[in-house]
Every structure is written in C-alpha cells, then in structure tokens.
Amino acid sequence: MTTTLISGIGELTTNVAAGGDPTGTLRDAAVLIDGERIAWVGSSATAPAADEVVDAGGRAMIPGFVDSHSHLVFGGDRAAEFEARMAGQPYAAGGIRSTVQATRAATDDDLRARLRGFIGELRTQGTTTVEIKSGYGLAVAEEERLVRLAAEVTSEVTFLGAHVVPVEYADDPDAYVDLVVGPMLDACAPHSRWIDVFCETGAFTVAQSRRILEAGITRGLAPRVHASQLGPGDGVRMAVELGAASVDHGTYLTDADIAALAASDTVLTLLPGVEFSTRQPYPDARRLLDAGVTVALACDTNPGSSFTSSMAFCIAIAVRDMGMTTAEAVWAATAGGARALRRDDIGRIAPGARADLVLLDAPSRVHLAYRPGVPLVRRVWKDGTAVV
Numbered sequence: 001m002t003t004t005l006i007s008g009i010g011e012l013t014t015n016v017a018a019g020g021d022p023t024g025t026l027r028d029a030a031v032l033i034d035g036e037r038i039a040w041v042g043s044s045a046t047a048p049a050a051d052e053v054v055d056a057g058g059r060a061m062i063p064g065f066v067d068s069h070s071h072l073v074f075g076g077d078r079a080a081e082f083e084a085r086m087a088g089q090p091y092a093a094g095g096i097r098s099t100v101q102a103t104r105a106a107t108d109d110d111l112r113a114r115l116r117g118f119i120g121e122l123r124t125q126g127t128t129t130v131e132i133k134s135g136y137g138l139a140v141a142e143e144e145r146l147v148r149l150a151a152e153v154t155s156e157v158t159f160l161g162a163h164v165v166p167v168e169y170a171d172d173p174d175a176y177v178d179l180v181v182g183p184m185l186d187a188c189a190p191h192s193r194w195i196d197v198f199c200e201t202g203a204f205t206v207a208q209s210r211r212i213l214e215a216g217i218t219r220g221l222a223p224r225v226h227a228s229q230l231g232p233g234d235g236v237r238m239a240v241e242l243g244a245a246s247v248d249h250g251t252y253l254t255d256a257d258i259a260a261l262a263a264s265d266t267v268l269t270l271l272p273g274v275e276f277s278t279r280q281p282y283p284d285a286r287r288l289l290d291a292g293v294t295v296a297l298a299c300d301t302n303p304g305s306s307f308t309s310s311m312a313f314c315i316a317i318a319v320r321d322m323g324m325t326t327a328e329a330v331w332a333a334t335a336g337g338a339r340a341l342r343r344d345d346i347g348r349i350a351p352g353a354r355a356d357l358v359l360l361d362a363p364s365r366v367h368l369a370y371r372p373g374v375p376l377v378r379r380v381w382k383d384g385t386a387v388v
C-alpha cells in the first residue's frame with residue numbers, strides 16, 4: 001500500500017477535541033495517509049517518511065464534508081416554481097408531486113447519469129460522504145428503483161416512501177401508509193440503511209409517521225425524521241422518543257423540543273439552504289448550541305426547496321444568520337453530519353479514520369464563511385485517493 005504525507009498544513013481542523021476545543025485545531029501540521037485510512041497526525045517537523053509527499057503550502061485542511069441529508073435521485077427541475085416563489089408565492093409541500101411525475105417519466109439511465117453528475121458536483125465542493133433519500137417515486141416499484149440507484153453511489157441510503165401522499169391516494173392517505181409499511185417497505189429495505197418520514201402539515205401526521213418509522217425499525221432500518229419545517233408540531237419529540245439518529249429542518253422549535261433534543265442522542269440537522277430558498281426565517285442555532293443540542297448542517301439538495309449542493313454556502317449562512325461561529329459551523333458540517341449518520345470513521349482527522357480530506361485554498365477555515373460563493377476547495381482525498 002502507498003503512503004502519502006501531506007505536510008505544511010497551516011491550520012488543521014481534526015475534530016478530535018483537545019483542551020476544551022472541540023475542533024482540535026493544529027498549526028503547521030501533517031497527515032499521513034496509508035491506503036484508505038489516516039495513519040498518523042502531528043507536527044510537520046516530526047512527520048514520518050512516506051512514498052509520496054504533498055506540500056500544503058500553509059493552507060488549511062478540514063475533514064471532508066458529511067452531507068447527511070439529500071434527495072439526489074429525481075427527474076426534471078422546478079426553476080419556474082422557484083421564480084414564482086421569489087415573486088411572492090409561498091412554499092408548500094405539494095410541489096413535491098410535480099417532481100414525482102418527472103421522476104416516474106425518467107429512465108433508470110437518465111436518473112443514473114444525473115445522480116453521477118451530482119456526485120461529481122459534490123466532490124469538487126469537498127463533500128466526501130452523502131446520504132441520499134428516495135421519495136419521488138411514491139409507488140412500490142418506483143421507490144425500489146430510487147433506493148437501488150442511490151445504493152450504487154452511497155452506503156447511506158434512506159427509504160422515504162413517506163415523503164408526501166401521492167395524488168392517487170389523496171382521498172385515503174391511510175391506505176397509502178398501509179402501502180408504505182407493507183409492500184413498499186419490503187421492496188426497499190434490502191437497499192436501505194435508514195427510514196425517514198416528512199412529519200408536517202400537508203404531509204404525514206405524527207400518528208402516521210410513528211407507524212411508518214416503527215415498521216421500518218422492525219425491519220432493521222434506523223429512523224430519521226423531517227419535522228418542524230413549516231410550523232411547530234410534535235414530530236421532534238416523537239423522533240427523540242423513537243431514538244432517531246437525526247431530526248432534520250427544525251425551523252420552528254419549541255422550548256420542549258429543544259429540551260428533549262438536549263437530553264437525547266438525536267442530532268438536530270439544520271438545512272439553511274431551505275430557509276434561503278423558501279424565504280422562511282433562519283432557525284437560531286445559538287439557542288440550540290447553548291442548550292446542549294448536537295447540531296449538524298446539511299444541504300437538503302432537492303429540486304424544490306433547496307437546490308444548492310454547497311456545504312460551504314450552508315456554513316456561510318449559519319455563521320452570518322444563525323449565530324454559529326465558523327468553528328462550530330465547520331464542525332457541524334463534518335463531525336455533526338457523521339454523528340447524524342451514527343458514524344465515527346468519518347468527519348474527523350485521526351489515526352484509523354477514513355482518509356477523507358479537504359485542502360482549502362485559504363489559510364483558515366474562516367474563509368469558508370468570509371468568502372461566500374468562492375470555490376475554495378483546492379484538493380480532495382476520498383478514502384485516501386486524490387479525487388480533486
């Protein structure tokens with residue numbers, strides 16, 4: 001196996017907590033890659049020899065971004081809906097149905113080509129792990145096809161048959177829930193690690209959501225939940241009760257929601273691209289962090305409510321508008337995402353972890369928020385291989 005030493009890193013964010021600093025930041029640091037894993041981390045001055053040496057030239061390095069929430073398997077786009085929204089129309093969950101139509105009309109190869117394009121787009125922006133949900137099929141064979149295609153590009157696949165009630169079941173949503181927990185779950189579970197539900201007015205009630213998640217848990221899938229995006233509700237507390245790895249959105253959280261999250265292992269994943277693109281108020285991340293909630297940041301890349309795939313953009317919003325420091329936002333976009341996926345082999349730079357690394361064309365991670373919209377990702381290693 002080949003070893004690669006990256007030395008001369010001006011600022012290394014390890015996310016291995018040290019002396020009260022959760023980011024474990026090192027100066028003039030070096031990282032040794034051995035095969036797919038990190039073998040050594042320390043000072044450039046004491047670095048071991050390696051087959052290949054890369055000079056980081058004083059630039060900053062962070063762990064690869066872990067984007068724990070995306071919807072990347074779909075057909076069409078909704079640019080016209082975005083334009084209408086920017087002209088004053090409100091966002092509603094129902095827009096998902098137009099993407100369902102376009103997705104059902106697409107061939108496997110159409111969806112596969114699009115998906116592979118997105119994976120390339122993510123990599124060039126520093127994302128080395130992405131979770132991908134189904135949810136634009138809403139029929140047994142269609143949902144099975146989406147989780148199967150997602151599994152071709154990631155191990156973090158989420159069955160989201162309960163994204164919205166399809167038009168065919170508009171008069172009998174409970175009959176659709178029967179389908180989701182029965183034949184659809186049977187078809188999708190073999191390709192999936194996670195089960196998710198959109199618990200929101202206009203999508204699924206708390207009772208329906210609980211039934212769907214419990215069915216998934218029985219089949220060996222672990223739960224995660226979309227909740228409190230469009231208004232307050234009981235979805236967050238239900239998710240905590242069921243031991244969900246993450247509750248996502250949390251635009252409208254009550255004090256009771258925050259207390260429940262703080263006392264649990266459930267991560268709250270903030271998706272600021274959604275508030276940006278739907279003109280909802282940004283959630284107050286400071287309030288969450290000060291209460292002791294574990295916070296992750298993710299893109300929620302989807303054609304309706306957030307069509308960005310830039311974790312750096314989400315970090316910039318979190319710092320400018322949500323009360324996070326850059327250190328907290330970068331932690332949330334890397335280690336936080338890993339927690340939201342219950343992974344400890346990614347999101348940190350330490351011996352034994354996967355060698356998923358991002359070298360920034362900047363002396364500090366602060367530039368991710370300080371220089372919004374600027375492509376600062378210079379090099380990316382995924383499982384020890386340079387991919388950018």
Ligand SMILES: [Zn+2]
Pocket residue numbers: 069070071226300302
């Ligand atoms: Zn989502």
